[in-house]
Amino acid sequence: MTDTTPLNGDTEAGAAAAPATATDAPSGHPSGTPRHRAPDELPRTLPTLWRSMRLAYEAEPRLILLSLGMALLQALPDSLFAVWLMLLADGVAQGSTTRLVAGCAGLAGSAVGSWLLMTLASRVQRTFRMRVGASLEAHVARLQARVPTIEHQERPDYLDRLSVLKEQTWQLDHMFLALFDLLGAGVRLAVTLGLLVSVHPAMGLLLVFALPTVWVSARRSAVTQRVTEEVAPHQRRHRHLFTLGTTQSPAKEVRIWRIGPDLVRRRRAAWEAWYAPLARTRWHTAFWQAAAWALFAAAYVAAVVLTATVLSGTAGQVLLILTAGSRLSQYVAMTAGSADFLRMWLDASQRLVWLERYAERHRDTADGVVPDRLQHGITLESVSFRYPGSDRWALQNVSVTLPAGSVVAVVGDNGAGKSTLMKLLSRFYDPTSGRITVDGVDLRRLPAAEWRSRMAGAYQDFFTFEFPARRSIGVGDLPRADDRPAVERAVDRAGANDVIARLRDGLDTQLGATWDGGVDLSFGQWQKIALARGFMRDGTLLQVLDEPTAALDAETEHALFESYARQAREASDNGRITILVSHRFSTVRMADLILVLQGSRLVEAGTHEELMAARGVYAELYEIQARAYR
Numbered sequence: 001m002t003d004t005t006p007l008n009g010d011t012e013a014g015a016a017a018a019p020a021t022a023t024d025a026p027s028g029h030p031s032g033t034p035r036h037r038a039p040d041e042l043p044r045t046l047p048t049l050w051r052s053m054r055l056a057y058e059a060e061p062r063l064i065l066l067s068l069g070m071a072l073l074q075a076l077p078d079s080l081f082a083v084w085l086m087l088l089a090d091g092v093a094q095g096s097t098t099r100l101v102a103g104c105a106g107l108a109g110s111a112v113g114s115w116l117l118m119t120l121a122s123r124v125q126r127t128f129r130m131r132v133g134a135s136l137e138a139h140v141a142r143l144q145a146r147v148p149t150i151e152h153q154e155r156p157d158y159l160d161r162l163s164v165l166k167e168q169t170w171q172l173d174h175m176f177l178a179l180f181d182l183l184g185a186g187v188r189l190a191v192t193l194g195l196l197v198s199v200h201p202a203m204g205l206l207l208v209f210a211l212p213t214v215w216v217s218a219r220r221s222a223v224t225q226r227v228t229e230e231v232a233p234h235q236r237r238h239r240h241l242f243t244l245g246t247t248q249s250p251a252k253e254v255r256i257w258r259i260g261p262d263l264v265r266r267r268r269a270a271w272e273a274w275y276a277p278l279a280r281t282r283w284h285t286a287f288w289q290a291a292a293w294a295l296f297a298a299a300y301v302a303a304v305v306l307t308a309t310v311l312s313g314t315a316g317q318v319l320l321i322l323t324a325g326s327r328l329s330q331y332v333a334m335t336a337g338s339a340d341f342l343r344m345w346l347d348a349s350q351r352l353v354w355l356e357r358y359a360e361r362h363r364d365t366a367d368g369v370v371p372d373r374l375q376h377g378i379t380l381e382s383v384s385f386r387y388p389g390s391d392r393w394a395l396q397n398v399s400v401t402l403p404a405g406s407v408v409a410v411v412g413d414n415g416a417g418k419s420t421l422m423k424l425l426s427r428f429y430d431p432t433s434g435r436i437t438v439d440g441v442d443l444r445r446l447p448a449a450e451w452r453s454r455m456a457g458a459y460q461d462f463f464t465f466e467f468p469a470r471r472s473i474g475v476g477d478l479p480r481a482d483d484r485p486a487v488e489r490a491v492d493r494a495g496a497n498d499v500i501a502r503l504r505d506g507l508d509t510q511l512g513a514t515w516d517g518g519v520d521l522s523f524g525q526w527q528k529i530a531l532a533r534g535f536m537r538d539g540t541l542l543q544v545l546d547e548p549t550a551a552l553d554a555e556t557e558h559a560l561f562e563s564y565a566r567q568a569r570e571a572s573d574n575g576r577i578t579i580l581v582s583h584r585f586s587t588v589r590m591a592d593l594i595l596v597l598q599g600s601r602l603v604e605a606g607t608h609e610e611l612m613a614a615r616g617v618y619a620e621l622y623e624i625q626a627r628a629y630r
């Protein structure tokens with residue numbers, strides 16, 4: 001693959017592996033080269049195996065025991081088949097009715113028993129798989145949600161490992177069954193070996209010749225798994241490009257820029273980069289597997305010939321060696337196949353435990369108490385921040401106090417760090433250096449979930465919840481999601497009455513055209529719904545409005561925030577701070593405090609009048625915009 005230009009934020013595998021060049025000094029880095037971040041070591045195998053077994057046992061204790069019992073029982077009628085055949089053959093050859101009847105009865109019993117057990121086992125195992133699979137998937141989802149920050153969602157090493165784990169989660173249930181099959185195959189193998197040795201101890205050597213097939217198979221699986229991990233970034237990338245080329249949201253740009261063929265080409269290249277090493281590995285290991293099986297086949301033929309000639313075995317014994325010998329190869333293949341699955345199970349278990357440990361390490365251990373009301377405000381003390389894997393400072397040495405009860409506006413160029421500041425205040429990330437305090441208490445000491453429950457927010461990259469309008473807004477305060485007057489108040493605060501008035505069934509209208517009876521909204525209408533959601537919560541300490549009205553015209557935005565700021569000042573009996581990000585200076589001038597960010601630094605702070613009098617960056621930009629509107 002030669003063309004590796006990132007596409008739409010796609011993460012480059014090569015970039016993730018770039019050498020470390022970062023310093024910790026908060027100074028701008030011109031290149032923005034991503035720093036190398038080695039993925040954590042996967043935990044040791046055996047304890048992780050034990051852990052995943054415990055998880056499955058805790059989820060379905062009775063089903064797991066029943067499945068295991070069935071798998072072991074199924075081994076018996078199967079492996080005794082050779083004995084019945086021997087009795088039958090000797091009965092015919094020696095004219096012994098007793099042997100003949102015993103052989104026939106044994107064959108009938110084995111056939112019926114096998115069928116019965118197979119039918120029962122498949123039912124039990126299907127239920128077991130569905131239930132355990134669902135419970136493990138939920139476990140992985142919970143672990144991910146438990147991490148309070150969103151840093152891990154942007155780490156390529158984490159995403160690669162997680163994408164493999166997600167695939168494996170639904171396979172984990174298969175793998176438990178593979179373990180039971182392996183145990184069942186062990187029983188079959190032991191019985192068959194006993195039968196072979198009963199003819200002559202030398203027949204036991206057949207097992208020795210079968211062992212290379214097991215070893216090669218296990219080795220094959222381990223090598224394939226290692227390569228799978230190495231090429232995981234390409235796999236994620238080709239899926240991403242496929243989604244880009246086939247889903248609705250990028251469809252307009254894909255067509256207008258006519259990048260469809262380029263996407264196809266790049267997806268193909270990513271697919272090749274993912275698949276080619278895997279295919280090579282499979283071919284390579286298949287050669288060794290074939291060689292191992294050829295060795296076993298030669299030993300099997302020799303055993304049959306030896307029994308018939310040198311050992312002068314009876315017809316029944318020759319038949320027993322023929323049947324048990326071929327079954328031995330079948331059982332060895334079964335053991336090897338289960339071992340193959342087992343290898344994947346080991347790997348999935350390791351990843352699962354890695355995720356558990358990651359979630360545990362990043363568990364929120366903050367023990368501070370979020371205040372009922374703000375007395376002084378929120379202070380940033382020399383706050384610097386850079387995103388995980390990036391050398392570029394998104395914020396540098398920002399020091400400022402946002403006073404309790406104030407309306408604060410943040411302005412600045414694209415990429416100046418405004419949204420980053422909002423993310424730090426929301427504790428989606430912790431500062432790289434410096435600290436943020438809430439009435440003097442470090443924000444890191446306040447439990448993220450509790451702090452966020454006292455926040456509300458509306459963002460430029462809002463999400464379109466395709467629920468009935470009432471609920472799409474109501475989820476902004478889940479306990480009151482069905483409280484109609486509360487939803488109506490939020491609609492009013494967001495100035496979204498016009499959007500609701502146009503909906504066929506008002507607040508009860510299903511949003512999203514792909515749903516039965518659903519309607520689609522314009523971008524601006526969706527944005528007003530998101531804004532209303534951001535106004536659902538009462539009693540918040542921090543209200544973040546990160547360009548939530550960028551799709552509205554300047555006049556509407558201005559009127560909306562004038563009214564909102566007035567309400568916020570009148571009703572702020574708990575010292576709530578409202579922080580508004582906007583590019584429109586006509587809107588931000590009403591704020592009590594205006595922060596001007598430029599190139600990741602806070603360059604000015606003050607009221608509109610103070611900043612105009614200072615004749616700095618703010619005054620200049622304000623004049624430019626004002627002239628444009630005149």
Ligand SMILES: Nc1ncnc2c1ncn2[C@@H]1O[C@H](COP(=O)(O)OP(=O)(O)OP(=O)(O)O)[C@@H](O)[C@H]1O
Binds near residue numbers: 154413415
């Ligand atoms: N998830 C991320 N990972 C790495 N870098 C990021 C990430 N998000 C933002 N950045 C970088 O951080 C810097 C600040 O971005 P931020 O989104 O805070 O800017 P902004 O002032 O809100 O810009 P805009 O006005 O365009 O919304 C930019 O250089 C940006 O490229």
